[in-house]
Amino acid sequence: MKVYAFKQADLEKWVKSWTSTHKVYRAATQKSETCGAHAGWTEMTDGTMPPCGPAKSSVKTFYFPQPETMATFSAKKEDPDGLLMENQETPEEKQIVFGVRPCDGRSVELNNLPYVDDPFYQANRERTILVGFSCTEQKATCFCTQTGGSPYGTEGLDVALSQVGDVFLAEIITDKAAELVDNGDGLTEASESEIAELTSLRQAVEENPGHDESLKAKEMTALHGAPFWDKVAESCLNCGACTFLCPTCYCFDIQDEVVRGQGKRIRYWDSCMFPLYTLHTTGHNPRGKKVQRVRNRFMHKLKYFPDRFGPFSCVGCGRCIQECPVNIDIREVMVDLLAVK
Amino acid sequence: MISYLPYPVRIDDITLETEDGNLKTFKLVLENENDRQAWSHVPGQFAMLSLAGKGEIPIGIASSPTEEGHLLFTVNRAGVVTTALHQMHVGDRMGVRGPLGNGFPLSSDLKGKNIVIIAGGFAFTTLRATLLYLLANRSDYGKITVIYGARTPGMLLYQDELKEWAERDDLDLHVTIDREADGWEGLVGFVPTIAGEVAPSPENSAALICGPPIMIKFTMPPLEKIGWTDDQVYLSLENRMKCGVGLCGRCNVGPFYVCNDGPVLTRAQVLKLPLEY
Numbered sequence: 242m243k244v245y246a247f248k249q250a251d252l253e254k255w256v257k258s259w260t261s262t263h264k265v266y267r268a269a270t271q272k273s274e275t276c277g278a279h280a281g282w283t284e285m286t287d288g289t290m291p292p293c294g295p296a297k298s299s300v301k302t303f304y305f306p307q308p309e310t311m312a313t314f315s316a317k318k319e320d321p322d323g324l325l326m327e328n329q330e331t332p333e334e335k336q337i338v339f340g341v342r343p344c345d346g347r348s349v350e351l352n353n354l355p356y357v358d359d360p361f362y363q364a365n366r367e368r369t370i371l372v373g374f375s376c377t378e379q380k381a382t383c384f385c386t387q388t389g390g391s392p393y394g395t396e397g398l399d400v401a402l403s404q405v406g407d408v409f410l411a412e413i414i415t416d417k418a419a420e421l422v423d424n425g426d427g428l429t430e431a432s433e434s435e436i437a438e439l440t441s442l443r444q445a446v447e448e449n450p451g452h453d454e455s456l457k458a459k460e461m462t463a464l465h466g467a468p469f470w471d472k473v474a475e476s477c478l479n480c481g482a483c484t485f486l487c488p489t490c491y492c493f494d495i496q497d498e499v500v501r502g503q504g505k506r507i508r509y510w511d512s513c514m515f516p517l518y519t520l521h522t523t524g525h526n527p528r529g530k531k532v533q534r535v536r537n538r539f540m541h542k543l544k545y546f547p548d549r550f551g552p553f554s555c556v557g558c559g560r561c562i563q564e565c566p567v568n569i570d571i572r573e574v575m576v577d578l579l580a581v582k
Numbered sequence: 583m584i585s586y587l588p589y590p591v592r593i594d595d596i597t598l599e600t601e602d603g604n605l606k607t608f609k610l611v612l613e614n615e616n617d618r619q620a621w622s623h624v625p626g627q628f629a630m631l632s633l634a635g636k637g638e639i640p641i642g643i644a645s646s647p648t649e650e651g652h653l654l655f656t657v658n659r660a661g662v663v664t665t666a667l668h669q670m671h672v673g674d675r676m677g678v679r680g681p682l683g684n685g686f687p688l689s690s691d692l693k694g695k696n697i698v699i700i701a702g703g704f705a706f707t708t709l710r711a712t713l714l715y716l717l718a719n720r721s722d723y724g725k726i727t728v729i730y731g732a733r734t735p736g737m738l739l740y741q742d743e744l745k746e747w748a749e750r751d752d753l754d755l756h757v758t759i760d761r762e763a764d765g766w767e768g769l770v771g772f773v774p775t776i777a778g779e780v781a782p783s784p785e786n787s788a789a790l791i792c793g794p795p796i797m798i799k800f801t802m803p804p805l806e807k808i809g810w811t812d813d814q815v816y817l818s819l820e821n822r823m824k825c826g827v828g829l830c831g832r833c834n835v836g837p838f839y840v841c842n843d844g845p846v847l848t849r850a851q852v853l854k855l856p857l858e859y
């Protein structure tokens with residue numbers, strides 16, 4: 242793996258150079274900046290450095306853009322092939338997302354576990370280059386290390402930038418990222434001592450406490466039947482903010498939409514916090530009660546998903562904690578679950 | 583890679599099944615030769631019926647893989663998509679995405695066993711597929727017992743076939759209706775009661791039960807009384823679905839995705855899951 246070293250001004254120049262060949266996005270720093278298709282993100286024209294902590298909106302908007310067209314059809318009666326679905330088209334335009342924090346990078350890898358055979362997710366992965374930024378500072382709501390991540394983690398990233406003293410190191414992780422480097426002309430390779438310094442910063446991160454393994458070892462029914470769920474759910478408004486902001490919440494709804502004879506089958510984000518999500522046509526609802534929905538969200542992230550795929554379906558970005566209007570805190574739920582016998 | 587594109591199909595025939603007019607069987611023919619070659623299902627699987635502009639719905643495949651050239655789906659008129667489907671005509675085109683789900687383990691765990699099929703109401707559909715499959719591979723199975731009940735004689739599905747099956751001596755068929763009705767000379771009584779009277783032996787046997795939850799609940803005690811255990815009983819779950827491939831999230835019963843891990847599972851497995859179905 243190649244590692245390059247930059248002074249801040251050179252890094253900004255390098256990043257800016259991508260904008261001539263790619264669409265480059267960074268997190269919006271104010272509401273007025275946000276661009277239409279990807280709320281919370283904006284197209285980049287300079288080399289602005291990202292602020293501390295994860296961006297308000299997660300990178301899932303680039304992997305699950307909404308609405309996402311799954312098929313198109315002609316809804317004209319006289320059309321002989323009318324009403325037949327065609328074009329499972331997948332997007333190809335290259336894009337770079339800059340300044341992503343390691344938690345968000347990791348979320349792309351975690352979502353890939355279930356979505357490994359989904360043509361749209363895979364196409365979006367293929368066309369997106371993630372340029373991550375290690376965290377020298379953490380926010381009060383950050384807890385990536387509790388979920389198996391690290392502020393210096395590189396999972397899911399194509400390029401990892403880290404600040405070491407007053408230089409920035411760029412680790413070129415994937416082949417996909419190689420096109421940003423070209424042949425490396427004009428870039429300075431990092432010295433051995435700079436790389437050693439980054440390695441020691443990475444090693445100084447607290448070890449994974451293994452909460453995922455601890456919860457996997459517990460009986461599903463014991464966790465599901467634990468007495469604290471009513472208390473956790475009591476104040477929840479079922480607003481769904483937690484699921485929409487979460488980088489690892491990936492549920493979707495499918496709807497058909499017809500505009501002037503042209504039809505589309507589209508998918509867009511859905512939330513297990515909504516009663517309609519599971520409502521049967523008969524009126525029966527298997528998760529009709531709020532406590533059932535709240536429990537499902539946490540059980541999916543902390544038990545069902547790890548049982549099936551290994552890690553938690555949570556990267557510890559803390560967005561749900563920060564934005565929940567009634568202060569429901571997944572870290573507290575995790576502690577409660579870990580205490581179940 | 584998953585394909586979300588339904589295969590184009592043509593409606594070849596529509597049969598009104600029941601006197602209340604709410605159940606119709608749609609005979610669908612895959613339009614493309616490639617799709618016909620690629621299609622392969624096992625009884626108990628389902629497919630998404632796709633009406634462009636209306637939506638997609640999961641429906642159990644009522645035809646057996648041994649019936650070649652077409653697919654059957656028996657659909658109860660319930661909401662948006664099923665109502666639109668009921669208004670379609672022979673010759674109309676639509677889409678089918680599938681087959682999806684696991685199906686009954688007919689060529690593995692159930693091979694060589696005595697099979698007891700217990701069905702109530704319109705949940706008979708995938709069990710009809712199963713029964714045809716068993717009869718087409720008759721020597722692979724032991725005794726076959728069928729207990730099927732509906733509210734009234736006019737609510738029984740597949741009435742012509744029921745008559746044919748009644749004539750066969752390699753099949754033990756018990757058709758019942760809930761209450762006495764004019765002109766009905768067959769059994770009268772609820773499915774659980776009839777199951778208790780027929781009392782199929784649990785020895786080297788498996789029961790496949792589909793019907794309303796209340797029927798399943800009351801069918802278990804008479805079977806348990808004569809020695810049936812939960813791991814011999816196969817059920818099929820239903821939950822709201824969208825993707826049918828384990829991604830959109832909503833069909834889960836705890837860790838179990840009905841679309842992908844099911845819909846078929848043993849009662850022993852069901853009892854370990856939370857009550858989210």
Ligand SMILES: Cc1cc2nc3c(=O)[nH]c(=O)nc-3n(C[C@H](O)[C@H](O)[C@H](O)COP(=O)(O)OP(=O)(O)OC[C@H]3O[C@@H](n4cnc5c(N)ncnc54)[C@H](O)[C@@H]3O)c2cc1C
Nearest residue numbers: 522637639640641642656657658660661662663664820821
């Ligand atoms: C494995 C399985 C097998 C089944 N087999 C059979 C069978 O053999 N025969 C049978 O009759 N039934 C069967 N069902 C039940 C059948 O799927 C439902 O009755 C059917 O989906 C109802 O569809 P509907 O459009 O008529 O009802 P609606 O309640 O109108 O809508 C259900 C579907 O329509 C769309 N939709 C409509 N309105 C909304 C809305 N407001 N919000 C979101 N989505 C909406 C969505 O696609 C939704 O999933 C089966 C179900 C499962 C899970």
Ligand code: SF4
Nearest residue numbers: 487555556558559561
């Ligand atoms: S559950 Fe909360 S902390 Fe975990 S990844 Fe989702 S938003 Fe971040």
Ligand code: SF4
Nearest residue numbers: 477478480481483565
């Ligand atoms: S953000 Fe908070 S109140 Fe809203 S659904 Fe999530 S847990 Fe409930």
Ligand code: FES
Nearest residue numbers: 826830831833841
């Ligand atoms: S229907 Fe989408 S996960 Fe089962």
